[in-house]
Amino acid sequence: MLKYVVRRVLQMIPVFLGVTLLLFMLRIPGFLPGDPIQLIVGERELTPALRKQIEEKNRLNDPLPEQYVWYVSNIVQGDLGDSYQKGRPVADILTDKFPNSFRLAFAAIIVEIVIGILAGIISAVKQYSFWDVLVTLSTSILVSVPVFWLGLLLQMFFGIQVREWTGGAFSLPITGMGDPPDLAHIILPAITLASVSTAYVARIMRSQMLEAMSQDYIRTAKAKGLTERVVVFRHALKNALIPVVTFIGIDLGFLMGGAILTESVFQWPGVGREIYLAVLQRDWPVVMGGVIVIVLIVMLVNLIVDISYAILDPRIRYGGAAE
Amino acid sequence: MSADRHHTGDEKDLASQGPVDVEGHPIRDEAQRSPVLPGAAEVAQRPSRTLWGDAFIRLRKNKLAIAGLVWVVFVVVVTLSADLWVPRYFADPVSTEFAGLESPSADHPFGTDRIGRDVFSRVIYGARVSLAVGILAVSISVLIGLIMGALSGYYGGLLDAFVMRTADIFFAFPYVLFAIVLLAILGPSYRNVFIAIGILGWPSIARVFRSSILSVKENEYVDAARAMGASDLRIMTRHILPNAIAPIIVYGTMSIGGAIITEAALSYLGMGVQPPTPSWGMMLSEAKALMGPAPWLTIYPGFAILTTVLAFVLMGDGLRDALDVKMKD
Numbered sequence: 005m006l007k008y009v010v011r012r013v014l015q016m017i018p019v020f021l022g023v024t025l026l027l028f029m030l031r032i033p034g035f036l037p038g039d040p041i042q043l044i045v046g047e048r049e050l051t052p053a054l055r056k057q058i059e060e061k062n063r064l065n066d067p068l069p070e071q072y073v074w075y076v077s078n079i080v081q082g083d084l085g086d087s088y089q090k091g092r093p094v095a096d097i098l099t100d101k102f103p104n105s106f107r108l109a110f111a112a113i114i115v116e117i118v119i120g121i122l123a124g125i126i127s128a129v130k131q132y133s134f135w136d137v138l139v140t141l142s143t144s145i146l147v148s149v150p151v152f153w154l155g156l157l158l159q160m161f162f163g164i165q166v167r168e169w170t171g172g173a174f175s176l177p178i179t180g181m182g183d184p185p186d187l188a189h190i191i192l193p194a195i196t197l198a199s200v201s202t203a204y205v206a207r208i209m210r211s212q213m214l215e216a217m218s219q220d221y222i223r224t225a226k227a228k229g230l231t232e233r234v235v236v237f238r239h240a241l242k243n244a245l246i247p248v249v250t251f252i253g254i255d256l257g258f259l260m261g262g263a264i265l266t267e268s269v270f271q272w273p274g275v276g277r278e279i280y281l282a283v284l285q286r287d288w289p290v291v292m293g294g295v296i297v298i299v300l301i302v303m304l305v306n307l308i309v310d311i312s313y314a315i316l317d318p319r320i321r322y323g324g325a326a327e
Numbered sequence: 328m329s330a331d332r333h334h335t336g337d338e339k340d341l342a343s344q345g346p347v348d349v350e351g352h353p354i355r356d357e358a359q360r361s362p363v364l365p366g367a368a369e370v371a372q373r374p375s376r377t378l379w380g381d382a383f384i385r386l387r388k389n390k391l392a393i394a395g396l397v398w399v400v401f402v403v404v405v406t407l408s409a410d411l412w413v414p415r416y417f418a419d420p421v422s423t424e425f426a427g428l429e430s431p432s433a434d435h436p437f438g439t440d441r442i443g444r445d446v447f448s449r450v451i452y453g454a455r456v457s458l459a460v461g462i463l464a465v466s467i468s469v470l471i472g473l474i475m476g477a478l479s480g481y482y483g484g485l486l487d488a489f490v491m492r493t494a495d496i497f498f499a500f501p502y503v504l505f506a507i508v509l510l511a512i513l514g515p516s517y518r519n520v521f522i523a524i525g526i527l528g529w530p531s532i533a534r535v536f537r538s539s540i541l542s543v544k545e546n547e548y549v550d551a552a553r554a555m556g557a558s559d560l561r562i563m564t565r566h567i568l569p570n571a572i573a574p575i576i577v578y579g580t581m582s583i584g585g586a587i588i589t590e591a592a593l594s595y596l597g598m599g600v601q602p603p604t605p606s607w608g609m610m611l612s613e614a615k616a617l618m619g620p621a622p623w624l625t626i627y628p629g630f631a632i633l634t635t636v637l638a639f640v641l642m643g644d645g646l647r648d649a650l651d652v653k654m655k656d
Contacts, residue, residue: 022492147640153633160625
C-alpha cells in the first residue's frame with residue numbers, strides 16, 4: 005500500500021513541473037499582451053530607475069533556466085508574487101477568496117450526492133417505470149444545458165417572477181453571498197453549479213446499480229429470502245457506489261477550484277470570479293497564482309480519491325492503477 | 328467491443344486478416360477451414376453487410392437519435408439558407424432599425440433587443456458561429472488526438488509515457504479556466520475560440536484512441552500485415568484505424584455539443600466571438616441586465632443552445648449504441 009502511495013505521489017511531480025513550465029512561459033515578456041513592467045507601474049511614471057528596480061525584483065534579466073528555478077522555488081514556498089492592480093500579495097488575495105468557493109463547492113456536492121444518488125437508485129430499481137424515463141430524460145437534457153443559462157433562468161424565475169406572483173412577499177436573492185452570509189443566498193448558485201454533475205452522478209449510479217443488480221450474489225441474496233430493501237441497500241448499493249464516489253471526489257476537486265461561470269452569473273466572490281476579473285484587467289500574477297493553486301487542489305483531491313479507492317479495492321494496488 | 332466486428336469489408340483487408348496458408352496466400356476454399364460450421368454455406372450466401380451497414384440499420388431504429396439528426400440537419404439548412412429569406416421577411420441581424428425591447432410579435436417572433444435588433448434573426452445567424460466553432464474545434468481535437476493517440480498507443484514506451492503525462496497536465500486544469508487563459512494569450516476572436524477549444528479537447532480523444540489501438544493491435548491480422556512487410560503507416564491507416572475509429576466517431580459527435588456550450592460560455596464571458604457577429608453566448612450576456620423587463624432575450628438564445636447541444640448528445644448516444652462502443656464515464 006505504501007509503495008502504491010509513493011508511486012502515485014511521484015507521478016504528480018512531472019505533472020506539477022509541466023504545469024509550472026507552461027505558466028512560466030507566460031512570464032516571458034512578449035508572450036502575454038501588455039508590457040508587464042508597464043502593467044506593474046500602472047499610473048505612475050516609468051523612469052529608467054524604476055524599470056531597473058522592477059526588472060531586478062522579478063529577475064527578468066536572468067537566464068531563463070535560472071528564472072524558472074527561482075519561479076518554482078517561490079511557488080513551493082507559497083510566494084505567488086504581487087498583484088499588478090492591487091499591489092497585494094497574490095497569496096493573500098486567494099486566501100480571502102478560497103473559503104467562499106469552498107462554501108459553494110460543498111453546497112453543490114450535497115445537492116449532487118442527495119439528488120444524484122437518489123435519482124439513480126430509483127431509476128435503476130424501477131427500471132422502465134415512469135420515474136426511470138423521467139430521470140433518463142432529464143439527465144440528458146441537463147447535460148446539454150449551459151450552466152450559465154440555467155443560472156440566468158433560476159435568477160429570472162426565483163428572483164423576479166416569484167416576487168411578482170407573490171406581490172413581493174417571497175423571492176430568493178440572486179447575487180452575492182449575503183451579509184452576513186446566509187443559506188438563502190447559496191441555494192440558487194449551488195443548484196446551478198451542481199446541475200451537470202448531478203446528472204452525471206444519476207447516470208453513473210443508474211448504470212452501476214443495474215450492473216450490480218444482475219450479479220450472481222444478488223440472485224443468491226434474493227434466493228436466501230432477503231427482502232428487496234435489504235438486497236438493494238445492503239448488497240447492490242455498496243458495490244455500485246464505488247465509481248460514483250470516485251466521480252464525486254474528482255468533481256469536488258474541480259468545484260473547490262472555483263466556478264468561473266456560476267460565480268460570474270451570481271456575482272459570488274469566489275476564486276473563479278477573481279481570476280476571471282484578473283484576466284480582464286491583465287493582472288497576470290493573480291491569474292497564474294490562482295491557476296497554480298487550483299491545479300494543486302485538483303491534483304491533491306485526485307490523489308486522495310485514488311488512495312481511498314486503492315484501500316477499498318485491493319486490485320488497484322497491484323499494477324492495475326498504471327493504466 | 329470485439330475487434331473483428333470492425334472489418335471494413337474491404338477485399339484487400341479481408342485478404343490480410345483471414346486465414347493464410349504457408350505462403351501467405353489467403354485461404355479462400357471453405358473446405359480448407361476448420362472447423363467448418365454447419366450451415367456455413369447458407370450464411371456465406373447472405374449479402375454481406377459491413378459494420379457501418381449494421382450500425383446504420385440499428386441507428387435507424389433509435390427514434391431519439393434520429394430526432395437529434397433531424398434537428399441538426401434542420402438547424403444547418405435554416406442557418407445556411409438564412410441570407411435568402413431572413414433579411415427579406417424578418418430583419419437583418421445587425422440592423423438597429425426597430426424600436427428597442429419590443430416583446431415577441433408577428434413581426435418579431437422573438438422580440439427585439441435593447442438597441443432594436445431583431446432577436447429571431449440574430450438567433451438564426453448565431454447558429455452559424457455555434458456550428459462552425461463546434462465542428463472546427465472538434466476537427467482540431469480529433470486531428471491532434473488521433474496523432475497523439477496513435478503515437479502513444481502504437482509505439483508505447485517512453486513516447487507513450489510522455490504523451491500521457493502531457494494529457495494529465497491538460498486534465499489537471501479546470502476546462503473553462505484553461506480556455507479563458509488561452510484566449511487571454513491569443514486574444515479573443517472567432518478564430519481563436521475554436522483554436523482554443525480544439526487544443527483543449529485533444530487529450531480525451533487521444534486517450535480514447537490509445538485504448539482503442541491497444542485492444543486492436545494485438546490481433547493476428549496486424550501481425551500478418553507486419554509479416555507481409557507492411558509499413559507502420561500502412562498498418563496504422565489500413566488495419567488499425569478502421570477498426571479503432573468507432574469510439575472516436577461517438578466521442579467526436581458528443582464533443583461537438585460540448586464545444587458549442589464552451590463557445591457560448593466564452594462568448595458570454597466576453598472572451599469569445601466579438602460584436603457585432605451574433606453569437607448565442609454573447610446575446611445571453613447582453614440579456615442579463617434586462618432579465619426583468621425583457622425575459623425573451625434570455626429565453627430564446629438559451630433554448631437554441633440547449634436544443635442544438637441536446638441534438639448532438641442524442642446523436643452521439645445513438646451512434647454509441649449502434650456501433651456498440653463501450654464508453655468509460
